[in-house]
Amino acid sequence: xxxDTIAAISTALGKSAINIVRMSGDDVFDIIxxxxxxxxxxxxxxxxxIHYGKIIDGDEPVDEVLISIFRAPRTxxxxxxxxxxxxxxxxxxxxxxxxxxxxxxxxxxPGEFTERAFLNGRIDxxxxxxxxxxxxxxxxxxxxxxxxxxxxxxxxxxQALRDALLDLxxxxxxxxxxxxxxxxxxxxxxxxxxxxxxLIERVETIxxxxxxxxxLREGVKTAIIGRPNVGKSSVLxxxxxxxxAIVTEIEGTTRDVVEGELNVGGVVLxxxxxxxxxxxxxxxxxxxxxxxxxxxxxxxxxxxxxxxxEPLSEEDERLLEMTQHKNRIVIINKIDLESRIDxxxxxxxQISALKGENxxxxxxxxxxxxxxxxxxxxxxxxxxxxxxIARMRQALEMLKDARASAQDxxxxxxxxxxxxxxxxxxxxxxxxxxxxxxxDELFSKFCLGK
Numbered sequence: 001x002x003x004d005t006i007a008a009i010s011t012a013l014g015k016s017a018i019n020i021v022r023m024s025g026d027d028v029f030d031i032i033x034x035x036x037x038x039x040x041x042x043x044x045x046x047x048x049x050i051h052y053g054k055i056i057d058g059d060e061p062v063d064e065v066l067i068s069i070f071r072a073p074r075t076x077x078x079x080x081x082x083x084x085x086x087x088x089x090x091x092x093x094x095x096x097x098x099x100x101x102x103x104x105x106x107x108x109x110p111g112e113f114t115e116r117a118f119l120n121g122r123i124d125x126x127x128x129x130x131x132x133x134x135x136x137x138x139x140x141x142x143x144x145x146x147x148x149x150x151x152x153x154x155x156x157x158x159q160a161l162r163d164a165l166l167d168l169x170x171x172x173x174x175x176x177x178x179x180x181x182x183x184x185x186x187x188x189x190x191x192x193x194x195x196x197x198x199l200i201e202r203v204e205t206i207x208x209x210x211x212x213x214x215x216l217r218e219g220v221k222t223a224i225i226g227r228p229n230v231g232k233s234s235v236l237x238x239x240x241x242x243x244x245a246i247v248t249e250i251e252g253t254t255r256d257v258v259e260g261e262l263n264v265g266g267v268v269l270x271x272x273x274x275x276x277x278x279x280x281x282x283x284x285x286x287x288x289x290x291x292x293x294x295x296x297x298x299x300x301x302x303x304x305x306x307x308x309x310e311p312l313s314e315e316d317e318r319l320l321e322m323t324q325h326k327n328r329i330v331i332i333n334k335i336d337l338e339s340r341i342d343x344x345x346x347x348x349x350q351i352s353a354l355k356g357e358n359x360x361x362x363x364x365x366x367x368x369x370x371x372x373x374x375x376x377x378x379x380x381x382x383x384x385x386x387x388x389i390a391r392m393r394q395a396l397e398m399l400k401d402a403r404a405s406a407q408d409x410x411x412x413x414x415x416x417x418x419x420x421x422x423x424x425x426x427x428x429x430x431x432x433x434x435x436x437x438x439x440d441e442l443f444s445k446f447c448l449g450k
Contacts, residue, residue, distance in 0.1 A: 111446025125431030213382030
């Protein structure tokens with residue numbers, strides 16, 4: 001298949017040791033030869049080799065580089081590819097890219113390299129999406145999940161369901177089209193029902209486990225709440241220890257929302273340390289309180305902080321009632337001081353945030369809430385991508401519609417309609433079925449050079 005040649009900078013621009021500019025397409029060797037000066041004959045160089053030289057603009061040297069040669073079909077895109085390893089810095093990489101574009105390459109769209117890998121049959125859609133999941137991984141678990149997707153484990157999980165559906169559909173088709181064949185299995189709605197039930201059970205199990213996968217991939221939006229001066233900021237600081245991977249930390253004041261992110265035993269918490277909820281006439285504080293109420297509503301986990309040295313107040317009681325139906329851990333802080341709380345909490349953990357006492361118990365409770373007791377990424381594959389989960393849920397509803405038709409003893413060709421719809425919907429996960437507009441939209445979310 002003849003393809004135009006695309007180019008992009010694949011590394012983040014900024015001060016660094018190196019940058020990588022990549023090309024893919026029919027004319028990569030002609031283009032690189034036109035701006036390369038060195039001993040190697042790049043047009044005839046063997047695949048998967050690296051060559052030293054200089055990039056030139058006319059007679060002017062631009063940079064000293066290493067050029068990697070990849071020949072189709074043993075490349076990421078299954079097209080001829082070249083990667084230019086140049087010195088770090090935004091200007092030199094952009095200068096080299098401009099040279100490539102002036103010699104006939106065009107600027108790659110976001111995700112176009114990975115899109116070509118998909119369109120050329122090197123990877124399926126789940127593997128393509130896993131490439132970005134690897135880039136965005138924020139914990140060891142999320143990285144392992146992404147690598148499972150890249151290895152094709154998600155494809156295998158979905159394809160096994162599609163194969164079972166296809167087997168059932170083919171037997172129904174034979175029964176409908178060739179009822180006179182003696183070897184044809186006589187399939188009625190009543191006989192199809194148990195097989196549909198088994199498929200529904202398999203999909204429901206996948207979706208149950210997907211809740212864990214989604215947590216590992218996306219993290220848990222977590223609100224640290226409590227009335228003023230109970231130690232919310234101290235709890236945040238105790239959790240954000242030096243050996244934790246902090247991705248973002250946006251400074252704020254006690255009147256606003258302070259954000260942080262950390263990894264607790266593989267569960268990424270997207271933390272929001274909020275302003276205390278109380279009646280206030282201060283305009284800035286009232287804005288912070290409104291933000292707090294919104295965050296409580298949206299939070300997937302509430303860390304509710306109480307001061308062990310003070311009795312419960314009306315505000316405490318109001319917050320406890322407001323959050324009783326949420327995933328919640330009540331943190332009894334300041335256990336190094338005399339206890340003046342006259343109530344026990346089933347969801348309570350006692351700590352001293354300032355002294356770092358019993359923080360491990362809090363972390364263990366968080367893990368228990370979001371990871372299954374038999375959680376094992378070495379053995380199981382978990383759906384984690386929101387698009388995959390949505391399509392799987394749609395397929396489940398179609399299977400349930402097929403079951404309802406079978407239970408009502410509708411003709412088997414009526415049952416078949418919903419089974420076909422489920423099969424096609426599952427195919428949208430892997431990219432075997434679905435509109436090209438969906439494919440374009442997905443890859444447009446990738447970064448440049450991917």
